[in-house]
Amino acid sequence: MLALSSQLNTYLFLAAFLFAAGLYGLVQRRSLIGMLISGELVLSGASLNFMAFNHFLAPDPTVGQIFTLFIMGIAAAEAAIALSIIIAVYRNYQTIDAEDLHDLQG
């Protein structure tokens, strides 16, 4: 139990858990910010996978670190854009509930 940190499978299971939790949140959350939070969890699961494979399997251990840094940059840009879209939507509709955001009745 105490030697778990040196096994690849520990990290893979944890990354799979983060991904699954994010997926659950994406399906179940109704507000746009909740969906954004779940999306960040999915991205962090992917990063953890990259770092684990980078440490245990890759011949060049810088590649995974650089990939993770790029994922962080893209996630920061995505969060900034998504938040400003959410703020704009809130100004127009006075709500961020995904089920109330419609103009057409049907």
Next chain:
Amino acid sequence: MKPTLLSPDGLSGLIFLALVAVTVAGALVAVAAQRLVRGIAGLSLCFIGVAGLYYFLNSPFVAMMELLIYVGAVCVAIAFAIMLAEPRSEDKVGKTSGLGAVFGVIVGGLAFLGLALAGRHTHWAGAPSKLNSGSITEVGKALLTSYSLVFELISVVLLVAIIGALVLAQSGRDK
């Protein structure tokens, strides 16, 4: 070989287990909390745990960046957005459709099972030898040589994202 609890290996194993627990608990709070503010607190807890795991994966620089960018910037930005746009009536947030939750559990559970089984049953062939140590010096060299184009491109992406966020947030300001 099993490390005893009070040896250095045992203590680091204990810290690792604590980090795993923090990550899992944070992720659960982030997706299941009724109020979005608690969700964002759980998300930052989860990111702190993931940063510790990066430290165990021999990359302290990425761990530091995880703390700075995710906990320090992304979570704080989302917290500000929650303050600006959180729905006022509490019952609206709490009213999750039961069908959505059941469907979410099914989808998430299937994804977890599939990924975990795939990870467990694949034979991962490790590289026979490492090219370098993966230290921060090597990361910096690789960023400015092999990945210099990507490095420049991501700075352009971030610039466009900043301008786009400003433009989007400004439109409809006088409503």
